[in-house]
Amino acid sequence: MAGDIHQEDANFPIVIEGLVNRFGDVTVHEGLDLKVRRGEILGVVGGSGTGKSVLMRSIIGLQRPSEGRIDVLGRTITELDLEQGIGVRRRWGVLFQGGALFSTLTVGENVEVPLRKYYPDLDQALRTEIARYKVILTGLPEDAVAKFPSELSGGMKKRAGLARALALDPELLFLDEPTAGLDPIGAAKFDRLTRELKETLGLTVFLITHDLDTLYEICDRVAVIAEKKIIAVGTIPELIATKHPWIEEYFGGPRGRAAHDAHLRSQE
Amino acid sequence: MQDAAQYTLEEAGADTARLVLSGRLTLANIGPIEPELKRITGPLSSIDLAAVEEIDTVGAWVVCRLAREHNCDITGASEAAERLLAAMRGIDAGGGTRARRLPVWERVPMALGEKVYGARRGIYGVVGFFGQILLGGASLIRHPARFPIKALVHQMELVGVTALPIIGLMSFLIGIVIAQQGSVQLEQFGAESLTVNLVGRITLRELGVLMTAIMVAGRSGSAFAAQIGTMKLTEEIDAMRTIGVSPIEVLVIPRILAATFMMLLLGFYASLMAIIGGAVVGDLTLGIPFVTFLLRIQEVVPTHDLWVGLIKAPVFGLIVALAGCYHGMQVRGDSEEVGRRTTMAVVSAIFAVIVLDAFFAVFFTEIGWG
Numbered sequence: 001m002a003g004d005i006h007q008e009d010a011n012f013p014i015v016i017e018g019l020v021n022r023f024g025d026v027t028v029h030e031g032l033d034l035k036v037r038r039g040e041i042l043g044v045v046g047g048s049g050t051g052k053s054v055l056m057r058s059i060i061g062l063q064r065p066s067e068g069r070i071d072v073l074g075r076t077i078t079e080l081d082l083e084q085g086i087g088v089r090r091r092w093g094v095l096f097q098g099g100a101l102f103s104t105l106t107v108g109e110n111v112e113v114p115l116r117k118y119y120p121d122l123d124q125a126l127r128t129e130i131a132r133y134k135v136i137l138t139g140l141p142e143d144a145v146a147k148f149p150s151e152l153s154g155g156m157k158k159r160a161g162l163a164r165a166l167a168l169d170p171e172l173l174f175l176d177e178p179t180a181g182l183d184p185i186g187a188a189k190f191d192r193l194t195r196e197l198k199e200t201l202g203l204t205v206f207l208i209t210h211d212l213d214t215l216y217e218i219c220d221r222v223a224v225i226a227e228k229k230i231i232a233v234g235t236i237p238e239l240i241a242t243k244h245p246w247i248e249e250y251f252g253g254p255r256g257r258a259a260h261d262a263h264l265r266s267q268e
Numbered sequence: 269m270q271d272a273a274q275y276t277l278e279e280a281g282a283d284t285a286r287l288v289l290s291g292r293l294t295l296a297n298i299g300p301i302e303p304e305l306k307r308i309t310g311p312l313s314s315i316d317l318a319a320v321e322e323i324d325t326v327g328a329w330v331v332c333r334l335a336r337e338h339n340c341d342i343t344g345a346s347e348a349a350e351r352l353l354a355a356m357r358g359i360d361a362g363g364g365t366r367a368r369r370l371p372v373w374e375r376v377p378m379a380l381g382e383k384v385y386g387a388r389r390g391i392y393g394v395v396g397f398f399g400q401i402l403l404g405g406a407s408l409i410r411h412p413a414r415f416p417i418k419a420l421v422h423q424m425e426l427v428g429v430t431a432l433p434i435i436g437l438m439s440f441l442i443g444i445v446i447a448q449q450g451s452v453q454l455e456q457f458g459a460e461s462l463t464v465n466l467v468g469r470i471t472l473r474e475l476g477v478l479m480t481a482i483m484v485a486g487r488s489g490s491a492f493a494a495q496i497g498t499m500k501l502t503e504e505i506d507a508m509r510t511i512g513v514s515p516i517e518v519l520v521i522p523r524i525l526a527a528t529f530m531m532l533l534l535g536f537y538a539s540l541m542a543i544i545g546g547a548v549v550g551d552l553t554l555g556i557p558f559v560t561f562l563l564r565i566q567e568v569v570p571t572h573d574l575w576v577g578l579i580k581a582p583v584f585g586l587i588v589a590l591a592g593c594y595h596g597m598q599v600r601g602d603s604e605e606v607g608r609r610t611t612m613a614v615v616s617a618i619f620a621v622i623v624l625d626a627f628f629a630v631f632f633t634e635i636g637w638g
Contacts, residue, residue, distance in 0.1 A: 103602055106366065111365070112365060119295060119296070122295075122302075126299075126302050126326075126330070130295075130329065137325070142363075145365050146363075146368060166325075169326060199351070200352060201324070
């Protein structure tokens with residue numbers, strides 16, 4: 001059988017070893033290693049075009065890497081047939097950048113889709129209730145449940161996408177630039193929501209972001225992609241201590257300093 | 269193994285019971301017992317979660333709902349369960365997830381009314397669009413330096429040159445079919461030689477131009493709608509307007525001119541190809557030599573048949589391009605709309621072409637070009 005189920009490493013739900021991603025002549029990742037700890041929010045940063053989204057797509061099996069090995073929740077994604085039910089899908093949720101809601105379904109029906117797919121025997125009334133409380137849990141007003149995605153604002157779409165990502169009570173949550181395109185108030189609320197959900201539901205969160213405030217406020221650790229690898233993983237002070245020029249520029253620039261100051265003020 | 273979720277009811281004082289839940293109260297395991305829990309009617313004094321191994325939001329939701337319905341306490345919850353319960357409290361998830369649907373006696377008249385208003389808006393829209401194009405054309409005539417000649421040539425290539433193979437093949441085959449089927453019928457009167465008249469007149473007057481218009485609507489009308497519609501969605505059109513570039517001048521007029529002019533050439537070309545197809549059949553099955561067939565065409569087809577075709581062709585081209593550009597400019601909202609408008613562009617263009625063709629047929633016969 002393809003995709004052996006070996007002993008799941010309880011501490012590291014995602015383990016990436018020697019990942020190589022090539023598109024024609026362009027090498028995006030060259031020997032990338034990363035371990036995500038259980039129960040943490042790991043922020044992933046990197047310049048535009050350094051392959052943050054490609055990394056996420058590799059982990060969730062949308063993109064077959066050229067080389068390397070990725071284990072997610074004890075399954076080796078890189079050896080599995082991606083079209084097959086790979087068994088771990090119901091244990092993770094993914095929020096795509098634009099929400100990627102199904103436009104012909106209402107928000108509530110969107111949340112019901114994974115429930116229907118994986119638990120067809122569930123009572124319809126309970127399924128409806130689950131969809132509704134998930135939507136409300138992500139901070140959307142109750143009447144948003146019966147609305148179509150085209151009737152929602154960008155921020156509301158993201159929340160609705162998050163509700164769908166959380167539909168199956170996943171252990172792992174992937175967020176691709178969750179606060180991009182939101183106003184600062186909306187972004188701060190979304191950050192708080194992510195943190196709260198992580199603490200309440202015990203999630204492990206893999207979060208791609210450009211938002212320095214998000215990094216300071218909610219991330220337990222931050223991984224930096226540059227030079228086709230993860231050049232450093234750690235808390236922000238640890239990263240700054242590495243003295244890598246890109247990291248220094250990233251956190252030492254005017255935006256980085258402003259986010260740092262804001263973080264200090266919010267802690268007081 | 270305690271995999272499935274289980275429940276027991278224990279007596280607790282007069283007429284009340286204590287609900288003891290155990291096992292895994294998770295999405296994967298709660299399914300079988302949930303309907304039974306819902307049916308519990310007797311008054312509950314408390315719900316005990318001490319024996320619960322695992323709980324997720326679904327389990328917490330079900331417990332919370334039960335506690336609320338029976339107005340009872342929850343005991344023995346672990347720390348994690350308590351957190352989940354706290355998150356679930358205060359959420360009232362009654363109601364459905366479907367979009368609200370009106371009853372049929374309201375929905376149907378409303379849909380009809382919207383159609384009527386939509387039709388009115390459509391007419392206003394088309395007339396207004398045509399006016400915009402005339403204005404755009406007028407301003408281009410006043411400022412000929414602004415004329416988008418590159419775009420025009422490019423569109424001519426796309427609409428005309430790249431369509432040559434498919435339209436040629438289509439017309440050639442149509443010529444073959446008309447000649448072959450026509451000769452079978454005419455043979456019954458001993459008039460096979462009239463096949464030449466049939467092929468020559470019907471292709472030059474009607475089919476050459478009509479089939480080409482339908483093909484151009486499918487190839488280019490749809491492309492116009494999809495291109496302009498996508499540019500509308502990505503706000504390219506708005507960007508043009510803010511810079512002061514008129515989308516009518518740079519996008520619509522080149523396409524309309526290209527389609528109008530190329531239809532003229534393509535229609536003529538299609539008629540020629542159809543006649544060649546007919547001549548091939550004549551040569552192979554009717555014993556009319558290829559060259560004789562072509563010479564006979566010259567004799568039996570009146571010149572006004574050619575004019576009928578050549579007058580109709582640019583009108584059809586104009587209609588196809590107008591429909592494509594108009595529907596493209598009407599795109600609003602999401603990508604689904606692009607597909608819808610593209611379909612509408614093709615359907616309305618073909619429909620208008622056929623209706624107009626019927627008018628032309630009557631008109632030209634009446635003026636003596638029968």
